[in-house]
Amino acid sequence: MTAGLILFTVTVAVFCDALHGLSHTHFQATKSAGSSDPQFTEKFFTQTLDHFNFNSMGNGTFSQRYLITVDQYWKKGYGPIFFYTGNEGNIWEFALNSGFITELAAQQQALVIFAEHRYYGQSLPFGKESFNIPEVGLLTVEQALADYALMIRELKEQLAASHCPVIVFGGSYGGMLSVYMRLKYPNMVAGALAASAPILSTAGLGDARQFFRDVTDKDFRNISPECRDAVRGAFHLLKQLADRQDYSGIQSEFALCKPPASPQDIQQLYGLLRNAFTMMAMLDYPYSTSFMGNMPANPVKVACGTMLRGLDLLANLRDTAGIVYNSTGLLTCFDLYSLYVQCADPTGCGLGLDSLAWDYQACTEVELCFESNNVTDMFPPMAFTEKDREAYCSKRWAVAPRPGWLQIQFWGDALSTANNIIFSNGDLDPWANGGVRKSLSSSLVALNISGGAHHLDLRGSNDSDPASVVKVRKVEAELIAQWVKMERNRLTAAYTQL
Amino acid sequence: MTAGLILFTVTVAVFCDALHGLSHTHFQATKSAGSSDPQFTEKFFTQTLDHFNFNSMGNGTFSQRYLITVDQYWKKGYGPIFFYTGNEGNIWEFALNSGFITELAAQQQALVIFAEHRYYGQSLPFGKESFNIPEVGLLTVEQALADYALMIRELKEQLAASHCPVIVFGGSYGGMLSVYMRLKYPNMVAGALAASAPILSTAGLGDARQFFRDVTDKDFRNISPECRDAVRGAFHLLKQLADRQDYSGIQSEFALCKPPASPQDIQQLYGLLRNAFTMMAMLDYPYSTSFMGNMPANPVKVACGTMLRGLDLLANLRDTAGIVYNSTGLLTCFDLYSLYVQCADPTGCGLGLDSLAWDYQACTEVELCFESNNVTDMFPPMAFTEKDREAYCSKRWAVAPRPGWLQIQFWGDALSTANNIIFSNGDLDPWANGGVRKSLSSSLVALNISGGAHHLDLRGSNDSDPASVVKVRKVEAELIAQWVKMERNRLTAAYTQL
Numbered sequence: 001m002t003a004g005l006i007l008f009t010v011t012v013a014v015f016c017d018a019l020h021g022l023s024h025t026h027f028q029a030t031k032s033a034g035s036s037d038p039q040f041t042e043k044f045f046t047q048t049l050d051h052f053n054f055n056s057m058g059n060g061t062f063s064q065r066y067l068i069t070v071d072q073y074w075k076k077g078y079g080p081i082f083f084y085t086g087n088e089g090n091i092w093e094f095a096l097n098s099g100f101i102t103e104l105a106a107q108q109q110a111l112v113i114f115a116e117h118r119y120y121g122q123s124l125p126f127g128k129e130s131f132n133i134p135e136v137g138l139l140t141v142e143q144a145l146a147d148y149a150l151m152i153r154e155l156k157e158q159l160a161a162s163h164c165p166v167i168v169f170g171g172s173y174g175g176m177l178s179v180y181m182r183l184k185y186p187n188m189v190a191g192a193l194a195a196s197a198p199i200l201s202t203a204g205l206g207d208a209r210q211f212f213r214d215v216t217d218k219d220f221r222n223i224s225p226e227c228r229d230a231v232r233g234a235f236h237l238l239k240q241l242a243d244r245q246d247y248s249g250i251q252s253e254f255a256l257c258k259p260p261a262s263p264q265d266i267q268q269l270y271g272l273l274r275n276a277f278t279m280m281a282m283l284d285y286p287y288s289t290s291f292m293g294n295m296p297a298n299p300v301k302v303a304c305g306t307m308l309r310g311l312d313l314l315a316n317l318r319d320t321a322g323i324v325y326n327s328t329g330l331l332t333c334f335d336l337y338s339l340y341v342q343c344a345d346p347t348g349c350g351l352g353l354d355s356l357a358w359d360y361q362a363c364t365e366v367e368l369c370f371e372s373n374n375v376t377d378m379f380p381p382m383a384f385t386e387k388d389r390e391a392y393c394s395k396r397w398a399v400a401p402r403p404g405w406l407q408i409q410f411w412g413d414a415l416s417t418a419n420n421i422i423f424s425n426g427d428l429d430p431w432a433n434g435g436v437r438k439s440l441s442s443s444l445v446a447l448n449i450s451g452g453a454h455h456l457d458l459r460g461s462n463d464s465d466p467a468s469v470v471k472v473r474k475v476e477a478e479l480i481a482q483w484v485k486m487e488r489n490r491l492t493a494a495y496t497q498l
Numbered sequence: 499m500t501a502g503l504i505l506f507t508v509t510v511a512v513f514c515d516a517l518h519g520l521s522h523t524h525f526q527a528t529k530s531a532g533s534s535d536p537q538f539t540e541k542f543f544t545q546t547l548d549h550f551n552f553n554s555m556g557n558g559t560f561s562q563r564y565l566i567t568v569d570q571y572w573k574k575g576y577g578p579i580f581f582y583t584g585n586e587g588n589i590w591e592f593a594l595n596s597g598f599i600t601e602l603a604a605q606q607q608a609l610v611i612f613a614e615h616r617y618y619g620q621s622l623p624f625g626k627e628s629f630n631i632p633e634v635g636l637l638t639v640e641q642a643l644a645d646y647a648l649m650i651r652e653l654k655e656q657l658a659a660s661h662c663p664v665i666v667f668g669g670s671y672g673g674m675l676s677v678y679m680r681l682k683y684p685n686m687v688a689g690a691l692a693a694s695a696p697i698l699s700t701a702g703l704g705d706a707r708q709f710f711r712d713v714t715d716k717d718f719r720n721i722s723p724e725c726r727d728a729v730r731g732a733f734h735l736l737k738q739l740a741d742r743q744d745y746s747g748i749q750s751e752f753a754l755c756k757p758p759a760s761p762q763d764i765q766q767l768y769g770l771l772r773n774a775f776t777m778m779a780m781l782d783y784p785y786s787t788s789f790m791g792n793m794p795a796n797p798v799k800v801a802c803g804t805m806l807r808g809l810d811l812l813a814n815l816r817d818t819a820g821i822v823y824n825s826t827g828l829l830t831c832f833d834l835y836s837l838y839v840q841c842a843d844p845t846g847c848g849l850g851l852d853s854l855a856w857d858y859q860a861c862t863e864v865e866l867c868f869e870s871n872n873v874t875d876m877f878p879p880m881a882f883t884e885k886d887r888e889a890y891c892s893k894r895w896a897v898a899p900r901p902g903w904l905q906i907q908f909w910g911d912a913l914s915t916a917n918n919i920i921f922s923n924g925d926l927d928p929w930a931n932g933g934v935r936k937s938l939s940s941s942l943v944a945l946n947i948s949g950g951a952h953h954l955d956l957r958g959s960n961d962s963d964p965a966s967v968v969k970v971r972k973v974e975a976e977l978i979a980q981w982v983k984m985e986r987n988r989l990t991a992a993y994t995q996l
Contacts, residue, residue: 048900050551051903052550052551052638052640052641053548053550053551053554053632053635053636053638054635054638054861054862054895054897054898054900055631055632055634055635055895055896055897056551056554056632056635133553134551134553134554136553137551137552137553137554138551140550140551140552142550142640143550146907149906149907150906153902153906184682185906185909186909186912186915187906187909187910187912187913187915188906363552364552397552397553398553399552399553400552402546402552404651405549408647408648408651408683408685408686409644409647411683411684411685412685413992414684414685414988414992415685416988417684417685417916417917418915419915490912490914494911494912
């Protein structure tokens with residue numbers, strides 16, 4: 001979009017963030033240029049199909065989607081570029097749920113770009129064939145980073161912005177990509193704000209039990225030990241029904257469309273239920289949201305209210321799952337296999353095409369062998385070992401995962417040579433302890449958001465925000481302003497030398 | 499080789515370093531374990547075929563050759579690892595011409611590994627089919643670096659060397675790879691000695707005329723302006739013969755096996771002759787060498803003596819070329835197309851399979867659009883523009899070069915976030931001014947070797963060494979010892995935290 005009072009309507013397919021796990025919904029976002037809302041123009045970039053093989057597909061290209069705010073905020077040719085390194089979903093979803101970036105752009109006169117990750121949203125290199133083998137093989141973290149590097153280089157040239165510092169932003173897997181951009185392309189990006197980026201746990205560093213333990217302790221026990229006990233008790237009751245193969249009892253207790261008919265169906269039910277708690281923990285914002293589905297304000301508190309509202313624990317468990325799967329109240333029964341899909345990410349891959357892409361990534365580079373065990377957490381025992389992963393991925397995608405590869409390629413915890421990265425995490429977020437929690441230097445800064453869920457800091461200001469996130473955003477703004485200043489000096493000095 | 503008094507004979511195919519351009523020869527190196535010579539054991543590593551595509555060739559592997567000195571020098575489990583990032587040729591050639599590394603290993607109790615670059619020497623992923631399309635597509639800088647990273651990780655584990663700091667070494671393109679390893683994998687390598695690494699000119703930064711101008715001025719005019727003038731004069735005379743199509747005159751003057759028959763043959767002759775001067779400039783060592791062919795001590799001086807020894811300039815030019823192409827004196831005539839091959843590198847690709855690999859690299863990532871013009875240099879005008887390159891590479895390899903890609907991927911001159919790299923260069927070396935010539939910080943150190951040719955510092959000590967290289971090697975040894983110490987502290991601290 002160029003300028004003027006243009007009214008436009010955007011249809012946004014809200015796919016899920018796969019470091020998490022819910023289905024897609026659709027909504028309409030209507031904006032007018034007169035408001036203070038960001039005005040994104042949707043564009044497509046002609047991207048190199050394979051950055052690492054000059055002969056694999058000839059010199060193929062594909063159309064990569066990006067959103068840009070050209071005439072809003074930016075002091076042309078001078079202000080910085082805030083570049084969101086898109087993650088596992090439709091880029092509009094991230095753009096519309098990262099208001100902090102545009103608020104900061106308004107303050108710092110920045111150009112904002114949200115780039116969509118290859119193989120997600122509309123950036124499908126081979127259209128509907130993208131998830132065939134071998135076409136899916138061009139979906140790797142390295143290709144995605146190279147996409148962003150090339151896009152930054154070319155857009156800077158097109159926009160006459162060669163001296164404008166670039167700062168990358170990302171949440172969750174997008175935050176991991178922001179970190180990686182700063183590690184691997186510090187020539188192109190001056191700094192990274194990585195919100196809720198589990199760079200350690202996804203590289204196989206850490207404890208397989210951490211994730212579901214934190215869902216249990218940091219969220220549900222945090223509301224009340226009774227809440228956690230009620231969930232654990234409900235799963236015990238469910239297990240008793242399952243052990244005596246009372247499948248019709250399970251069907252009626254959980255309002256399933258069809259009765260379960262096998263231990264596999266029971267596992268599917270366990271996965272579906274556990275996923276509801278995961279989603280509420282991740283998205284435990286103090287106001288209602290429509291990010292990865294609809295969620296009430298403080299969903300964990302709502303869930304605990306539901307879990308503790310009567311003596312029928314199974315009914316409470318069903319209704320708690322309904323907060324996630326039946327937020328509209330329109331479903332009359334739960335379909336086990338359409339509401340949730342088991343995949344190589346035990347925290348969920350979501351649904352739709354985006355879920356295929358994330359499943360593939362979890363089968364190749366991103367390691368997510370998390371387990372629940374009913375001892376260190378409140379969930380049914382569900383192991384997902386490296387061996388399980390191998391078997392699944394070989395069958396599903398004809399690939400062998402490469403444990404340890406992400407750690408080689410993106411440094412694991414050996415980050416001491418890096419700088420200008422903010423690792424922000426909220427202490428309600430089960431992903432937090434898979435990330436960097438302590439500052440490593442004055443320019444590798446870990447920030448904690450007390451009472452914050454999954455990348456709360458990236459969201460726009462809200463009256464219900466806890467004081468912690470207001471403060472953290474301020475620190476982030478200051479650090480980013482410093483990086484921009486330093487980088488502008490460097491770019492100007494380099495220019496003067498020429 | 500493990501230990502003891504083992505006598506072994508190695509047949510070494512000396513292929514050329516493609517940042518240069520000569521043919522392969524063979525020689526025998528005989529060593530005994532009783533001597534102070536390095537004792538390399540030749541081994542093969544099972545390497546991942548495609549690091550960046552999990553579906554391209556299934557989960558294929560290939561055998562990558564490396565040389566290792568296990569029982570010599572190394573203080574097991576403690577001493578550092580000196581890892582040579584092999585470049586465009588048989589790894590034995592580099593191992594046998596980099597005596598500084600083993601001398602330093604003896605001093606610093608290091609393990610030495612020389613790793614062969616994929617697609618060179620015996621590390622051919624698809625054997626004889628390696629240079630077919632699309633098999634050749636897995637030849638990229640990024641794949642080679644990932645090979646080294648994975649090899650370092652796995653060999654450290656095998657050798658119980660997890661706390662041993664790794665320093666990378668390389669000369670010429672191998673030096674570029676050493677720099678890139680430190681930029682992209684500082685988690686794995688603590689520092690890099692990059693000898694004569696033209697990281698700027700090969701990334702398209704700089705002046706297309708620099709290379710042949712420096713051959714002219716830094717080497718031949720440096721001996722005497724008369725020498726340069728004689729070469730230029732000889733090329734003028736040759737051009738006059740060519741202009742009047744006196745092909746039989748040219749044949750007899752240059753002792754060609756067949757008379758030239760076309761302007762293309764004349765271009766080939768120009769290329770062959772220019773290449774002889776390039777080789778002598780690069781390999782202008784103060785003692786005779788058998789690296790990339792046989793060269794007398796101080797070849798540029800020998801060449802100037804030959805150019806100025808009588809009035810028949812064309813005969814002098816022929817005999818000067820003979821220093822390079824007929825060092826044995828056994829050739830009775832010069833065959834234009836078997837002694838020199840024109841390729842995407844105007845400084846030469848050498849001969850044999852290795853030359854195919856380098857031609858491909860010069861057609862894809864490595865930019866070598868250097869020209870001679872007879873104004874800023876003494877050679878015939880021979881342009882090689884980006885357009886020429888495109889046309890050639892499309893025809894030869896069905897690829898389109900990506901100008902600027904190396905600069906995006908490996909930072910160009912935006913190195914300020916890096917550290918622990920030595921950029922050494924000799925002022926006789928025409929590659930020198932394509933590299934980093936000024937220190938960028940206290941840990942990005944440029945060292946000049948006055949009177950030094952192409953990576954002289956990597957060669958073993960010699961009585962004829964200029965004082966400059968002795969001093970430079972000392973500085974290098976000290977910096978490397980510092981890096982090793984710092985890295986050992988880091989690795990030990992990380993271990994203590996676990």
